[in-house]
Amino acid sequence: MFRIDRNLTADDLGKALRRDVAEGLTSRPKQLPPKWFYDARGSALFEEITRLPEYYPTRAEKEILGRHVDEIAAAADASALIELGSGSGLKTRLLLQALERHGELTRFVPVDVSGEFLAESAGALAEDWPRTDVHAVVGDFEEHLGLLPVPEGGGRRLLAVLGSTIGNQVPERRAAFLRDVHGVLETGDRLLLGVDLVKDPDRLVAAYDDAQGVTAAFDRNVLTVINRELGADFDPSAFDHSARWNGEQEWIEMRLRSRRDQTVRVGGLDLSVDFAEGEEMLTEISAKFRREGLSQELEAAGFTPEHWWTDPDGDFALVLAIR
DSSP states (O other): OOOEEEESOOHHHHHHHHHHHHHHHHSSSOOOOGGOOOOOHHHHHHHHHHHEEEEEEEHHHHHHHHHHHHHHHHHHHSSEEEEOOSSSHHHHHHHHHHHHHHHHOOEEEESOOOOHHHHHHHHHHHHOOSEEEEEEESSTTTTTTGSSSSSSSSOOEEEEEEEEGGGGSSSOOOOOOHHHHHHSSSSEEEEEEEEOOOOOHHHHHHTTTTTTHHHHHHHHHHHHHHHHOOOOOOOOEEEEEEEEEEETTTTEEEEOOOOOOOEEEEEGEEEEEEOOOOEEEEEEEEEEEEEEHHHHHHHTTTTTTEEEETTTTTTTTEEEEEE
């Protein structure tokens, strides 16, 4: 069975974009949330990024799942999988197959902000798992966790947040998100979290500033989105992409740097914004983790870490924690 709940409409997304752009362009320093990278072109660019030689996280996470997915499924002992920021590729399928092998998989709840993408990807998965109730949810998981469908007939749940998505949140937001996840799960349910680990800063910077310039195009794509959706007149070529390691916070910062003094008009907001030459606008942070620190964050939110798996090079980790 396949069904889809739409808790986030195109109008909701438009309002959120207007709010985020208005707040971000008038803040000091300027900043934009990374979720606005992902229109159709941005999503395609990110898929290209995951195949670049410099960008190791996707390969490392897939390697961990390939080696340990049956251990994960056995330890989770779940009949339902909830995936936040769901995908349609290998990682999702590996988890579903393993949960099916190690128990009775009854439900899959994929959650994503893109209704069109979700309808297509979740519909395809429903065809491949005809005995599983696929209940897709269109929503922003930072805001709509409380609207997840209530489980029917009991059974443990495994909630997965893969791809180090949680690293895009500052610590305060991350703590609130983990508390919210704890609040929607029941005792005995588990959280599977994918996280990128602290390593050589040169490797980290290279992963976010590749030699081919794909990440730079991805970063500047947010300006194209604002131009199209809000009638702005950004010249993406007037901004340079930069990635730097913040050693104090232990995260990568992606920024767009203005190449000249310029004024940008955002017609949909009736807003004019000045950029000085060299002024930078933060577009993404990507936090990197250490085992002890992440365990403390999970415990503060009410979880008990049970298992920790890494790839052979120790680049990435999957942690399983029980509620």
